[in-house]
Every structure is written in structure tokens, then in C-alpha cells.
Amino acid sequence: xxxxxxxxxxxxxxxxxxxxxxxxxxxxxxxxxxxxxxxxxxxxxxxxxxxxxxxxxxxxxxxxxxxxxxxxxxxxxxxxxxxxxxxxxxxxxxxxxxxxxxxxxxxxxxxxxxxxxxxxxxxxxxxxxxxxxxxxxxxxxxxxxxxxxxxxxxxxxxxxxxxxxxxxxxxxxxxxxxxxxxxxxxxxxxxxxxxxxxxxxxxxxxxxxxxxxxxxxxxxxxxxxxx
Numbered sequence: 001x002x003x004x005x006x007x008x009x010x011x012x013x014x015x016x017x018x019x020x021x022x023x024x025x026x027x028x029x030x031x032x033x034x035x036x037x038x039x040x041x042x043x044x045x046x047x048x049x050x051x052x053x054x055x056x057x058x059x060x061x062x063x064x065x066x067x068x069x070x071x072x073x074x075x076x077x078x079x080x081x082x083x084x085x086x087x088x089x090x091x092x093x094x095x096x097x098x099x100x101x102x103x104x105x106x107x108x109x110x111x112x113x114x115x116x117x118x119x120x121x122x123x124x125x126x127x128x129x130x131x132x133x134x135x136x137x138x139x140x141x142x143x144x145x146x147x148x149x150x151x152x153x154x155x156x157x158x159x160x161x162x163x164x165x166x167x168x169x170x171x172x173x174x175x176x177x178x179x180x181x182x183x184x185x186x187x188x189x190x191x192x193x194x195x196x197x198x199x200x201x202x203x204x205x206x207x208x209x210x211x212x213x214x215x216x217x218x219x220x221x222x223x224x225x226x227x
Contacts, residue, residue: 030086034070035102036112037154038063039147039180041171043097055168057099061089062147064116073119075146081125100183101171107154115154122146131163138163144170 030038042059061074072089075081084092107115128140141149148162148170156179159165165173174180198204 030070030100033102033183034063034065034086035106036064037103037107037115038070039101039171039174040072041099041101041167042093043099055166055172057167057171059093060143060147060167060170061093062115062119062150064112064119066116073123073146073150075125075127075141075143077127077129080127081122081141081146083120083123096187098186099171100186101174101180102183103156104179104181111154111156115150118150118153119146122149136163143167 040061040063041057042061043056059074059076061072063070063072065071070086072084072086073082074084074089076093122141126140127142128138129142131138131140142163144165144167145162148157148159148165151157151174152159152162157174157177171180175182198206
């Protein structure tokens with residue numbers, strides 16, 4: 001397969017959003033379906049990241065299967081470049097949705113080795129995003145730059161400025177180029193929080209007001225503080 005030239009500005013065409021399951025079923029199902037090269041594109045609620053990347057995706061991570069188990073590689077603000085088990089990744093990362101992209105052709109042993117070696121070789125590097133604007137190299141890596149570079153070093157794509165690639169432009173470019181397909185979208189199902197029952201109308205009013213305020217504050221935090 002000839003390498004795909006990945007442009008730094010790609011028209012946004014978000015993958016389908018039909019949910020096939022929950023994150024609990026995802027954790028149980030993915031180990032049987034994951035392969036080296038599987039990519040996880042998160043859709044968070046942070047408006048700042050959505051505005052900066054001009055797309056619905058706020059994060060991307062790559063999977064390497066080692067000893068029959070999937071391991072997640074990503075570059076995260078506050079942590080840098082890291083390698084986690086699937087369980088640890090799902091506990092520490094809380095997107096509202098995850099788009100799972102699979103290679104249209106399984107990676108060969110040679111491509112898998114190149115992909116894995118590059119990902120492992122960057123472990124411990126700091127997270128950085130300021131160079132996304134200039135397109136220059138930096139000591140740190142942001143998430144889509146890290147994954148783009150891993151695909152570049154494996155010979156699957158070509159990228160002129162990996163630091164300018166966003167999670168959404170990466171997903172759209174891989175799908176448009178025919179090297180990846182959208183497998184499924186998984187939604188986080190959070191049980192509703194119910195306000196406590198008061199012993200009288202005054203106490204109930206207090207519980208309802210506090211509950212409403214907490215819910216509004218949490219939503220504002222997700223939108224603007226990226227919590």
C-alpha cells in the first residue's frame with residue numbers, strides 16, 4: 001500500500017456516532033478485537049480544545065498488543081508520553097465518546113515492529129502543544145503529533161508537519177485515504193445523580209437547589225475548565 005500524504009488542514013467529516021456499547025463492555029470486548037495499530041479518538045466536552053482543533057475529537061491514543069494484551073500509548077497534558085494498560089487508561093481518561101479506528105489491512109510484522117519501536121522510543125518525553133501553531137519541532141509531543149509520527153515511521157503515511165496535525169484532521173485523513181476505517185463509537189453512560197429526599201419542603205428545596213448548582217458547575221467545568 002502506498003503511503004498516504006496527510007495534510008495539516010483537512011475538511012472535517014466526523015465518523016458515525018452510533019453507539020455499540022458502554023465503556024464497561026468496551027474494556028471486555030476490545031482485548032479480543034484490538035490489534036497493533038488500532039487508534040482511539042476521544043470526543044470530550046472541552047470547548048477550548050474543540051475550538052483550537054476545529055473538530056469534535058479532543059485526544060487520540062494508539063494500541064500495541066503485547067503478549068496478547070492491548071497497551072495504550074498517548075501523550076497527555078500533565079503526564080507526557082506514557083504507556084498504560086487498557087484498564088488504567090479507561091480509569092484515568094474520561095471522554096464522553098470514543099471512536100475506534102482499525103487499519104483496513106492488519107499491520108505486517110515489520111510495520112508492527114516499527115510502529116511499536118517508535119512509540120516505545122518516545123516514552124517519557126514531556127507533553128507540549130505550543131509548537132502546534134508554528135509547526136516546528138519541540139522537545140515535547142502532543143497526542144496527535146505522537147500518533148502521526150508513529151504512523152509515519154511505520155511507513156503507513158507521509159506527513160509534512162506532524163506537529164500541525166490535530167486529532168480530528170488525523171482521523172479524517174486516515175479514513176479519507178483508505179488506510180483506516182471507523183469501527184465503532186462508544187459512549188460513556190453515567191447514571192443520573194438524584195437529589196436526596198428532604199424531610200420537609202424547605203429541606204427539599206435546599207437539596208434541589210444544591211443539586212442543580214452542582215450539576216451546572218460540573219457541566220461548566222467540563223466545557224471551560226476541561227475537567
